[in-house]
Amino acid sequence: MEKENRVIPRILVISEVKKNHILPVTFELAGKAAELARKIEGAVDVLLFYDRLDEPVDSLFQAGADRALLVEDSRLGLFNQEIAVKIGLEVLRRYPAQIVLAAATTSGRTFLPAMAAILHTGLTADCTGLDIEPETGLLLQTRPAIGGNVMATIKTPTHRPQMATVRPRTFPKPVPVQRKGAVEQLELPESCFSSKIVPLSHERISDDYTNIQDLDVVVTGGKGLKKPENFALLEKLAKLLGGGVGATRPTVEAKWIDYPHQVGLSGKVVSPKFYLAAGVSGAVQHLAGMQTAEFIVAINKDPEAGIFKIADIGLCGDLFEILPELIAALEKERGEGR
Amino acid sequence: MRIAVLMKQVPDTDDVKLDEEKGTMIREGIGAVINPLDLHAIEAGRQFVEQDGGTLSVFSMGPPQTEESLREAIAMGAHTATLLTDRKFGGADTWATARTLCEILKLEGPFDLILAGEKATDGETGQVGPEVAAMLGIPFSTYVSAIEKKSDGVIVTRTVEDGYETQFLPFPCLLTVLNNLNQPGMPTLAGKKRGHSATLKIVKAADLSIPEDELGLIGSPTRVSKVFYPKIQRKCEVYTLSDIRTGIERIVRELKNRALL
Numbered sequence: 001m002e003k004e005n006r007v008i009p010r011i012l013v014i015s016e017v018k019k020n021h022i023l024p025v026t027f028e029l030a031g032k033a034a035e036l037a038r039k040i041e042g043a044v045d046v047l048l049f050y051d052r053l054d055e056p057v058d059s060l061f062q063a064g065a066d067r068a069l070l071v072e073d074s075r076l077g078l079f080n081q082e083i084a085v086k087i088g089l090e091v092l093r094r095y096p097a098q099i100v101l102a103a104a105t106t107s108g109r110t111f112l113p114a115m116a117a118i119l120h121t122g123l124t125a126d127c128t129g130l131d132i133e134p135e136t137g138l139l140l141q142t143r144p145a146i147g148g149n150v151m152a153t154i155k156t157p158t159h160r161p162q163m164a165t166v167r168p169r170t171f172p173k174p175v176p177v178q179r180k181g182a183v184e185q186l187e188l189p190e191s192c193f194s195s196k197i198v199p200l201s202h203e204r205i206s207d208d209y210t211n212i213q214d215l216d217v218v219v220t221g222g223k224g225l226k227k228p229e230n231f232a233l234l235e236k237l238a239k240l241l242g243g244g245v246g247a248t249r250p251t252v253e254a255k256w257i258d259y260p261h262q263v264g265l266s267g268k269v270v271s272p273k274f275y276l277a278a279g280v281s282g283a284v285q286h287l288a289g290m291q292t293a294e295f296i297v298a299i300n301k302d303p304e305a306g307i308f309k310i311a312d313i314g315l316c317g318d319l320f321e322i323l324p325e326l327i328a329a330l331e332k333e334r335g336e337g338r
Numbered sequence: 339m340r341i342a343v344l345m346k347q348v349p350d351t352d353d354v355k356l357d358e359e360k361g362t363m364i365r366e367g368i369g370a371v372i373n374p375l376d377l378h379a380i381e382a383g384r385q386f387v388e389q390d391g392g393t394l395s396v397f398s399m400g401p402p403q404t405e406e407s408l409r410e411a412i413a414m415g416a417h418t419a420t421l422l423t424d425r426k427f428g429g430a431d432t433w434a435t436a437r438t439l440c441e442i443l444k445l446e447g448p449f450d451l452i453l454a455g456e457k458a459t460d461g462e463t464g465q466v467g468p469e470v471a472a473m474l475g476i477p478f479s480t481y482v483s484a485i486e487k488k489s490d491g492v493i494v495t496r497t498v499e500d501g502y503e504t505q506f507l508p509f510p511c512l513l514t515v516l517n518n519l520n521q522p523g524m525p526t527l528a529g530k531k532r533g534h535s536a537t538l539k540i541v542k543a544a545d546l547s548i549p550e551d552e553l554g555l556i557g558s559p560t561r562v563s564k565v566f567y568p569k570i571q572r573k574c575e576v577y578t579l580s581d582i583r584t585g586i587e588r589i590v591r592e593l594k595n596r597a598l599l
Binding site: 018078079080081082085105106107109110111113114115116117118120121122123124125126140145150151152153154155156157158159195196197198199200201202203204205210211213216217241242252253259260265266273274285294295296297298303308309310311312313314315316317321322325326329330333334 | 374375431432433436460461462464465466467469470471472473478479480481483493496497498499500501502503504505506507517518558559560561562563564566567572573574575576577579582583585587588590592593594596598599
């Protein structure tokens with residue numbers, strides 16, 4: 001009898017819609033949440049708020065969600081952290097959750113801390129591992145500190161919900177499973193949409209720009225490129241591999257390339273399948289932003305460069321000779337593959 | 339215009355060397371500095387005060403040696419510096435840190451504008467700023483790379499994954515800033531003297547009306563249950579001169595194996 005009255009513990013994934021599509025990290029989070037839910041015999045809700053969505057939400061269920069909570073409003077076109085916080089809190093009030101997860105994006109890392117402050121609960125940033133402690137049912141949140149040189153496992157023993165942000169691409173995209181879920185279109189009070197903040201614009205760098213944190217391949221240039229124009233070599237290489245271009249802090253500070261490309265402690269932390277660093281010496285502040293990549297190639301003329309110490313393959317020589325040769329080899333491969 | 343900057347003292351990561359065997363950071367003998375992004379917050383505050391008058395106050399919670407960084411902030415142009423230091427503040431997570439900072443800001447405030455670095459290089463959470471704003475109940479923005487001051491508020495540019503967002507926030511508000519916001523200047527000799535001779539305000543737990551169970555480790559909703567040092571072991575195969583071609587072939591093979599080509 002008691003078992004029947006048991007309240008099903010819920011995990012709420014708060015995610016994002018970008019360019020009218022569900023952000024890929026949503027599926028990664030839904031898949032991980034489903035895995036956690038099995039361990040606590042719980043269920044997974046995914047909350048999305050947007051002004052327009054051009055894809056069906058069935059894919060959320062196939063990734064592991066049990067229910068989609070949708071908030072659609074014309075005022076949600078531009079990101080407004082104050083409104084995001086209000087929506088998140090209102091949804092949690094209606095659908096209490098034991099665990100709340102959001103992507104560690106510039107949005108998630110903005111609204112989730114404010115929610116945690118108001119809810120008086122713990123929040124762990126940038127988790128790279130999530131699990132359930134068998135004895136207690138508590139969420140175990142593992143995160144890197146000092147750029148991955150130290151890992152800490154963190155718990156929120158008594159406060160609820162247990163909250164965490166997770167970097168995109170931390171968890172694999174789940175293999176879709178045929179299953180259905182419930183869709184709820186939420187009507188929220190007007191107060192949820194009022195804000196002192198006035199969003200004015202969102203200017204995309206270019207239409208095909210993708211966040212380098214979302215890519216399997218990142219090729220990065222440092223001051224060894226000598227001139228801003230030489231980033232073109234890396235762009236060519238990145239394009240061949242379907243990847244993106246990264247940059248070191250000195251190149252960004254010299255205004256050779258925009259800040260969103262910066263990899264390192266003061267920029268983005270990336271963990272692609274393949275990382276190539278050309279003309280990068282390997283300052284700790286840079287290494288901390290990429291050393292968890294699966295495979296690392298370094299090209300540098302200085303055999304003592306620190307970057308070689310954390311690389312799988314090092315090409316010691318002139319990058320202006322090596323990069324064109326590498327590009328030619330890749331082009332040849334692609335040509336033969338066709 | 340009253341401006342507050344929240345700053346943190348962190349280990350100097352530019353100094354940091356890796357222990358090659360263990361793959362961990364060698365922390366002994368590493369200097370402590372103002373968190374790099376906080377320097378940009380201080381510089382932004384200094385510029386606003388220089389243009390329009392007002393006061394710039396810096397706040398930091400940390401061990402007694404944080405005093406040195408606060409003096410440096412005064413050298414850079416801050417008018418007053420407050421050090422929150424007490425064993426009872428120790429072990430605070432982001433919630434408890436924000437709770438304490440929120441209290442001192444109420445006590446010393448109100449401030450029109452509160453600035454902080456987007457994140458600190460040691461903890462890297464970026465949470466304290468938004469948490470403080472939420473506790474104070476004021477609007478806030480993050481990842482700010484440009485600030486245009488208006489009479490009643492600020493227009494900020496946020497650097498986000500795919501580009502730039504602009505937002506208007508009325509005063510009072512809190513902003514966490516990125517390093518491309520400005521170029522912090524070096525302290526002048528006069529500034530250094532000011533920093534050296536300034537009287538810092540020292541705040542203890544007893545000076546704040548915060549219940550004990552909301553302070554420091556006791557007041558922290560999160561607990562660190564385990565700390566470990568991941569070993570990143572890579573055997574770098576180095577190719578040079580005539581071997582470069584072999585190296586490139588290895589790379590091509592690796593890309594194929596990983597289905598990336």
